[in-house]
Structures are given as C-alpha cells and as structure tokens.
Amino acid sequence: xxxxxxxxxxxxxxxxxxxxxxxxxxxxxxxxxxxxxxxxxxxxxxxxxxxxxxxxxxxxxxxxxxxxxxxxxxxxxxxxxxxxxxxxxxxxxxxxxxxxxxxxxxxxxxxxxxxxxxxxxxxxxxxxxxxxxxxxxxxxxxxxxxxxxxxxxxxxxxxxxxxxxxxxxxxxxxxxxxxxxxxxxxxxxxxxxxxxxxxxxxxxxxxxxxxxxxxxxxxxxxxxxxxxxxxxxxxxxxxxxxxxxxxxxxxxxxxxxxxxxxxxxxxxxxxxxxxxxxxxxx
Amino acid sequence: xxxxxxxxxxxxxxxxxxxxxxxxxxxxxxxxxxxxxxxxxxxxxxxxxxxxxxxxxxxxxxxxxxxxxxxxxxxxxxxxxxxxxxxxxxxxxxxxxxxxxxxxxxxxxxxxxxxxxxxxxxxxxxxxxxxxxxxxxxxxxxxxxxxxxxxxxxxxxxxxxxxxxxxxxxxxxxxxxxxxxxxxxxxxxxxxxxxxxxxxxxxxxxxxxxxxxxxxxxxxxxxxxxxxxxxxxxxxxxxxxxxxxxxxxxxxxxxxxxxxxxxxxxxxxxxxxxxxxxxxxxxxxxxxxxxxxxxxxxxxxxxxxxx
Numbered sequence: 001x002x003x004x005x006x007x008x009x010x011x012x013x014x015x016x017x018x019x020x021x022x023x024x025x026x027x028x029x030x031x032x033x034x035x036x037x038x039x040x041x042x043x044x045x046x047x048x049x050x051x052x053x054x055x056x057x058x059x060x061x062x063x064x065x066x067x068x069x070x071x072x073x074x075x076x077x078x079x080x081x082x083x084x085x086x087x088x089x090x091x092x093x094x095x096x097x098x099x100x101x102x103x104x105x106x107x108x109x110x111x112x113x114x115x116x117x118x119x120x121x122x123x124x125x126x127x128x129x130x131x132x133x134x135x136x137x138x139x140x141x142x143x144x145x146x147x148x149x150x151x152x153x154x155x156x157x158x159x160x161x162x163x164x165x166x167x168x169x170x171x172x173x174x175x176x177x178x179x180x181x182x183x184x185x186x187x188x189x190x191x192x193x194x195x196x197x198x199x200x201x202x203x204x205x206x207x208x209x210x211x212x213x214x215x216x217x218x219x220x221x222x223x224x225x226x227x228x229x230x231x232x233x234x235x236x237x238x239x240x241x242x243x244x245x246x247x248x249x250x251x252x253x254x255x256x257x258x259x260x261x262x263x264x265x266x267x268x269x270x271x272x273x274x275x276x277x278x279x280x281x282x
Numbered sequence: 283x284x285x286x287x288x289x290x291x292x293x294x295x296x297x298x299x300x301x302x303x304x305x306x307x308x309x310x311x312x313x314x315x316x317x318x319x320x321x322x323x324x325x326x327x328x329x330x331x332x333x334x335x336x337x338x339x340x341x342x343x344x345x346x347x348x349x350x351x352x353x354x355x356x357x358x359x360x361x362x363x364x365x366x367x368x369x370x371x372x373x374x375x376x377x378x379x380x381x382x383x384x385x386x387x388x389x390x391x392x393x394x395x396x397x398x399x400x401x402x403x404x405x406x407x408x409x410x411x412x413x414x415x416x417x418x419x420x421x422x423x424x425x426x427x428x429x430x431x432x433x434x435x436x437x438x439x440x441x442x443x444x445x446x447x448x449x450x451x452x453x454x455x456x457x458x459x460x461x462x463x464x465x466x467x468x469x470x471x472x473x474x475x476x477x478x479x480x481x482x483x484x485x486x487x488x489x490x491x492x493x494x495x496x497x498x499x500x501x502x503x504x505x506x507x508x509x510x511x512x513x514x515x516x517x518x519x520x521x522x523x524x525x526x527x528x529x530x531x532x533x534x535x536x537x538x539x540x541x542x543x544x545x546x547x548x549x550x551x552x553x554x555x556x557x558x559x560x561x562x563x564x565x566x567x568x569x570x571x572x573x574x575x576x577x578x579x580x581x582x583x584x585x586x587x588x589x
Contacts, residue, residue: 215417273415
C-alpha cells in the first residue's frame with residue numbers, strides 16, 4: 001500500500017478544480033500521466049505538476065518507487081481554500097487533505113472516505129449519496145445541501161464535522177447522517193426532507209425552517225419560530241438504537257447515551273412531520 | 283438398541299421442508315416481551331389449522347438485542363413463504379404492535395445459504411396514518427409508529443430461510459403421569475437448544491395423527507396404532523404394558539438442529555429409564571414416501587454416543 005501525495009507548491013491566484021484527482025480516475029495512470037493532467041483554474045488549465053509536487057509514499061512514510069499507481073489513497077498536503085471540488089464523485093478509496101479545502105468538498109460523493117484536517121468552504125458534501133466525509137475543522141454554508149436548482153440535498157452517507165458549520169446546513173437533506181460537534185448557523189435543517197442531523201453546540205435562527213420530515217438532534221433548545229410545535233418530553237427507544245449505531249464513529253456522538261428528549265414537530269407550514277429532538281439530562 | 287432399559291425402535295421420524303423466520307421482540311422488561319411473544323406464538327401448534335407453527339426460542343439479555351432492552355426470540359414456521367408472510371404480518375399487528383413498550387427486530391440476517399427478506403413492520407407503518415417516521419441505521423431501515431404509550435419501533439424486514447418441520451419422537455410409558463414426566467424432562471433439556479421450537483402446548487402432543495380417516499372430510503385422524511385403549515381392536519404398535527403415549531414435535535432451522543434436539547430429548551427420557559416406567563421410544567412417519575427428511579432414531583442415538 002502507498003499513498004499518492006500531492007503537495008501544493010504554489011499559492012493559486014484563481015480557484016482550482018481538483019475533481020480529476022480521485023483514486024478511481026488516477027488508478028493505473030503513470031506518474032508522468034498524472035503530472036500532465038489538466039486542472040481548470042479560472043479560465044486557464046494548469047498541469048498538475050505546475051501546482052503540486054507529486055510523490056508516492058508508503059504507509060510507513062518512506063518513498064515508494066513503483067511506477068504505476070494502483071493505490072486507493074490520495075493525500076493532499078499544504079492544501080488551500082482555493083482547491084475546490086476535492087473528491088468529487090469519488091466511489092471508493094480514500095482521500096486525506098491536510099490544510100484547508102475550497103468549496104464543494106466531496107461534491108456528489110458516492111463512496112469511500114474523504115478526510116479533511118482543516119476548514120472547508122461552502123457546499124461541502126453537496127449532493128452526496130454515500131461514503132464518509134470527516135471534516136476536522138469548520139465548514140461553510142450549505143453543508144450537505146443540493147446543487148443549485150436541485151430539489152434534494154444529501155441523499156446518503158455520513159458527514160462528521162468537529163468544528164462549526166455555516167448557514168443552511170442540511171438544506172433539503174433527503175437521507176443520511178450529518179453530525180456536527182460545534183455550532184451551526186442560521187436556517188439549520190432548512191427544508192429538510194429526511195435523514196438525521198445532529199448539532200452538539202448552538203444553532204442560529206430559523207432552525208428547521210420549512211422542514212418537511214427528518215430528525216434534527218440538538219443539545220440546546222433553539223430559538224423556535226412560530227410554526228414549530230412543542231410535543232412535550234418523551235423517552236424514545238429508537239434513540240438507543242441510533243446511538244448504538246454511532247458507537248464506532250470517530251466522533252463525540254459515539255459517547256451519547258440518552259433517550260430522554262423534548263420533541264418539537266414541524267415545520268407545520270410545510271407538512272410538519274419533521275422533528276427537532278432536544279436531548280435532556282437522563 | 284436399549285438405553286437404560288428403554289427400547290429405541292428401529293424407525294425414523296419423517297419431516298418436511300418448511301419456511302421459517304425469527305423475530306426478536308424487546309420491551310421494557312422480560313415480562314412484557316414475553317406477553318407479546320406468548321400472544322404472537324399463540325394458536326400456532328400445527329400448520330394444519332393454525333397457518334404457522336410458532337414458539338418462543340429463548341430469552342435475550344439486553345446485550346443481545348438491537349436496542350439494548352430485554353427481549354425474546356420467536357421462531358415461526360410455515361409450509362410456504364406466502365403463508366408465513368401473511369401470518370407474520372397479522373401476528374405482528376395484533377400481538378406485538380398492541381403490546382405496551384415492545385419493539386420488533388429481524389432475527390435472521392446472516393449464516394444461512396439463502397435468506398429472503400420478508401416484511402416485518404413494512405406494512406404496519408401505515409397504522410401511523412402519515413405520522414410514521416423512517417430511520418436507517420447501519421444499513422437497516424426501521425419504522426417509528428406513534429402509538430398511545432409512546433412509539434412502536436420495528437425493523438422493516440426480517441430474514442426468511444428454508445427450514446425443516448415435523449421432526450418427532452414418541453414416548454411409550456406404563457402410565458399417563460410417567461409419560462408426561464418424561465416429556466417434561468425432554469422438553470426442559472431441548473429448550474436449552476437454539477434454532478428449534480416444540481410448537482405444541484408445553485412442547486407435547488397427545489393426539490398424534492395418521493393420514494386419512496374413515497370420514498371423507500377428514501385429512502387426518504387419530505393414530506389408532508398408538509392409542510392404548512384400542513390395543514385389542516386395532517393393529518396396535520403397543521405392547522400390553524403400555525398405557526400412555528405422548529409425542530414431541532420439533533421444527534428446526536436446519537436438519538442438524540432437529541437431529542441435535544431429538545438426541546438431547548431422547549437422552550433426557552432415557553436417563554429416567556425403565557425404572558420411571560418408560561418402555562420405549564418410537565417415531566412417526568408415513569412410510570418414508572412423503573417427507574424428504576428421515577431422522578433415524580438409532581442413528582441419532584448412536585451418534586450421541588449413548589448406545
């Protein structure tokens with residue numbers, strides 16, 4: 001096993017579309033072929049080796065001299081917020097990013113694991129349908145939302161964020177699991193269609209705005225707008241099952257073990273079968 | 283073959299292919315899980331008139347259940363998949379959905395060559411009248427149905443496998459109390475085994491049947507060859523000292539499960555022995571022409587090292 005490593009060597013002036021650099025698309029390509037791949041940057045195309053030093057490192061950190069790339073692990077070092085669309089459409093394998101990432105991180109992710117050690121831009125996990133996106137840092141607006149004009153957001157998979165997220169997290173989310181350890185901005189879970197979204201920190205205004213179905217799990221009572229209805233306190237056995245399924249995750253959610261909640265239903269302006277569950281002390 | 287004075291007949295039990303499923307029922311405590319399981323497995327002694335043969339397999343500790351609550355494992359057997367699916371749905375709806383605090387989960391997910399997913403709570407969700415909520419965890423879909431005690435949670439599907447039904451043995455004793463005591467000993471030992479149920483009341487059946495009858499409308503009638511009161515007027519299988527015969531019927535997920543259960547049960551009877559009034563062990567069959575599974579008593583007991 002070895003990791004194909006792209007170390008950013010310049011500070012890009014324009015944004016760079018990194019979507020061609022996924023394990024599947026690079027599988028079987030020689031180092032020269034990878035170096036010559038074109039990446040869009042603004043209105044220009046740049047060769048990969050104009051932007052990155054490319055190396056192939058063994059898992060032990062040493063150099064791997066094999067000519068053909070057949071590894072399924074890609075590493076970005078010294079990454080910057082100008083690198084957009086990292087891991088777009090990835091179906092399998094692993095991408096690890098050290099440094100910040102630009103917008104559309106994990107766009108249309110369909111499998112595999114994408115891990116970011118830094119902050120992500122807007123629209124991370126956008127239109128994602130499977131796999132795991134783990135952000136060790138903050139994420140911008142529209143986390144797990146749909147592409148502009150689409151009627152559905154994230155359709156499956158797991159998103160973990162250790163830091164804070166911007167506005168509209170989970171907008172039109174259709175399925176899957178999004179677990180945020182920090183705070184969320186305004187309109188969290190807006191227009192949510194289904195799935196489970198958790199926020200351990202604070203949430204902003206208009207939480208669950210236009211929410212149709214789905215579960216928003218919180219630890220603090222949010223500012224409730226008029227069309228969220230209080231359904232009282234309850235002990236819900238399904239939470240045992242849910243928290244049990246989270247035990248293996250590298251997240252603070254793995255330690256949750258409560259099933260006493262206050263339940264708010266809504267948004268009754270839009271079908272109203274969504275729920276906001278606020279965890280209560282046992 | 284004679285074990286502790288008990289004669290093992292040179293015969294075999296004839297069994298049939300069935301379809302089976304397992305459901306895990308959990309509740310606030312074992313008492314309420316058992317209430318649901320008892321209701322769900324009620325009137326399920328024989329496929330002849332009950333649709334399914336069902337029984338409680340064993341109690342489950344909180345560590346063994348999906349939601350970490352005390353539970354009970356229930357097995358249901360039917361002659362075909364359509365009947366099994368229908369019976370499962372009606373019994374889930376009337377016996378588990380209705381029982382306070384319960385939840386239901388799939389009991390067969392792996393370990394068998396062919397597993398078909400059948401509806402467990404998939405249609406029960408409509409009881410929620412639009413307020414039901416679907417949740418997916420670990421690749422499985424669950425339904426949360428709002429009910430008056432809170433929420434009823436059920437997995438969407440459970441696994442159905444090909445199984446074996448109709449394994450049996452007969453206990454021939456000097457008296458009715460002695461036959462019953464031997465049955466109780468056998469059932470007590472067999473209930474410790476996984477993957478099998480003994481569907482009749484208390485695990486024991488006293489009305490063993492033969493195929494057909496003098497009446498045209500009857501497809502089965504009393505097994506007169508084993509009825510002690512008819513010894514003088516029919517072609518009896520009983521020696522003069524036999525006053526009572528009882529049968530234990532076993533359904534198992536595999537033939538090997540039935541084999542093991544028969545061995546353990548017969549062994550328990552033989553341990554009581556001739557001194558307790560037990561004269562012989564026999565088995566019910568139809569001449570070997572109807573059922574594809576033949577459980578030969580002497581082979582089973584030889585394999586157990588009991589001879």
